[in-house]
Amino acid sequence: MTSARKRLLTGSITFAAGLALWLFGLDVEIFIFTPSKVGVVLMVIGGLEISYGVYRSFRGDGAARG
DSSP: OOHHHHHHHHHHHHHHHHHHHHHHOSSOOOSSOOHHHHHHHHHHHHHHHHHHHHHHHHHOGGGGOO
16 A cells, blocks of 8 residues: 555544544543544544645655655
């Protein structure tokens, strides 16, 4: 599997996990943080990773190497 596809896959999984935390963790509050806020952070990280994977797929995997 190429690096771009790995980025797209891991970004999608991270985004989906964040979305699940955001949707189902609204009523729960843990001592320091709430799962819904952690879900938003995971969705942002997943979205960034997806966009980087899209960039790498258009740019080409070999172009980013030195």
